[in-house]
Amino acid sequence: MKLKILFFVIIIVFFLISIFIFFQKADEDKNPEVILKPEIIQQTESKKINGDSLLVQVNKQYCLPQDYVPSGLVHISEYGIPETKDFLLRKIVMPDLEAMVDQAKQDGVELRIISAYRSYQNQIETYNYWVDQLGLEEASRQSALPGCSQHQLGTAVDFNELEFSFTYTSAGIWLSKNAWQYGWVISFPLNSESITGYAYEPWHYRYIGKDNALKMQKSGLILSKFLEENN
Ligand SMILES: [Zn+2]
Structure with a gap:
């Protein structure tokens, strides 16, 4: 009889361990470990990427080192620009960002930052x-x-809302027309996924400086191609 109970207990313990392992595994599948592919790391190192250059190419092939933190990060809140959290950006972008947000405001358009620097x-x-x-x-x-x-x-920076429909809002229209004059350009334009690797993001703008933005505007190239030509 005792042997039967022992056997029964062993079976139960084994069953519980199996269930535990199963759920562990399911959780791992849900949150796959994020590891860069070896070839990406190699490219990063061979290119000796200087993240502080305004024209550095960062995409699915060219990535930044894990410990890269840009120089001169400041709190956006110090500049009175509308934001949904306390975000950081490089100081070098702030004068033109401020001027752009002010001009948009004068034109009746509110630009709000919903994401900026992310480590x-x-x-x-x-x-x-x-x-x-x-x-x-x-x-x-x-x-x-x-x-x-x-x-x-x-x-x-991501502005206002992460929705395709942002394109048709007054802010989306204003940015697509005017942002380049302040050194800000759209990174992932419509119908460019085969080049950029990303779906259209009307809310995502990157600062490359006024002179570069003017050059890019004249060239008719999208950001990814412009950076390729200027690196
Ligand atoms: Zn973004």
Whole structure:
């Protein structure tokens, strides 16, 4: 009889351990470990990327080192620009950002910052969030792997709302017409996914400086191609 009970207990324990392992595994699948592919890291090192250059190429092929933190980060709140959290950006972008937000305001358009500098660590959270929401394949069309996000540069901003329909709002229209005059350009334009690797993001702008933005505007190139030609 005792032997039977012992056998029964062993079976139960084994069953519980199996269930535990199963759920552990399911959780791992949901949050895949974010590790850069070896070839991406190699490219980063061979290119000796200087993240502080306004024209550095950052995309699915060229990524920033894990420990890269841009120089001269400042709190946007010090500049009175509308934002949804206490965000940071590089000081070098602030005068033109301020001027742009002021001009938009005078034109009756409110530009609000909903994302700005994101550290490598922040990007792991952002990426995992989108994988949870959308699944791995769709997430990789919309969110960058840690190290490969322009947000780690401290010169990229998301405005107002992460919706396709932002295109047709007064803010979306205003930005697409005027942002380049303040050194800000759209990173992932419509119908460019085959080049940029990302779906259209009407809210995401990157600062490259007024002179560069003017050059880019004249060239008719999208940002990714413009950076390729100027590196
Ligand atoms: Zn963005």
